[in-house]
């Protein structure tokens with residue numbers, strides 16, 4: 001299966017797609033351009049929200065607006081394009097560390113991790129932002145904090161620290177927001193690229209974007225390869241399900257760092273792509289949703 005470009009966004013580092021089922025619009029970020037983008041597939045309208053500093057991820061809020069993982073820490077805006085209010089810096093924020101991928105858990109907490117600009121091993125961490133504004137450091141020794149998602153029953157959290165070339169799983173306590181029992185579920189083979197962002201479908205299969213691999217791969221929860229979607233952009237960064245029936249897999253990509261020759265070969269690098277793999281996704285969890293509600 002091959003994904004088709006739907007939006008030639010020319011992102012330097014397009015990342016973090018989130019489908020808003022209330023609006024029927026796709027949100028994503030262009031990290032180093034300091035921008036959250038919002039795209040309406042029905043009209044083709046593309047809007048930009050400047051964040052003033054690199055933005056690793058954005059998630060929807062239950063009450064509307066966004067929560068963002070900025071270079072220096074967490075911030076919220078009451079509406080797309082509205083003023084960003086800083087909540088908290090990530091602890092021990094080094095000047096050369098920025099926040100990266102993030103997502104909301106089933107109880108409405110926002111999780112996002114960090115990485116050093118020079119990819120220094122172990123310089124990053126994973127943080128949890130609670131709806132009351134409290135920030136908790138959940139994992140240390142992370143290098144490039146990336147893709148995460150939770151199973152529908154809230155029992156498992158998947159996580160990617162990119163250089164580990166694996167998708168890992170934790171037992172998740174949704175009530176307390178804690179993780180334990182770290183294990184590897186998927187090992188990405190050499191030559192396939194490195195795992196970046198990911199999403200789960202409604203049946204719990206794992207869809208993982210492969211940086212340097214020009215593909216999204218689907219694995220069963222047991223780690224069996226079930227599908228490969230080719231993406232005509234080698235730096236495939238992340239994916240989410242969306243569309244009216246959650247049957248469309250939206251895929252982001254990056255142009256930054258590619259040579260002239262690579263760009264000539266993959267001129268759509270930085271675009272948003274779509275595939276219809278014949279399965280459905282789920283609505284994104286929103287920040288601030290009450291536990292059990």
Ligand code: ZN
Nearest residue numbers: 101146196197
């Ligand atoms: Zn990423």
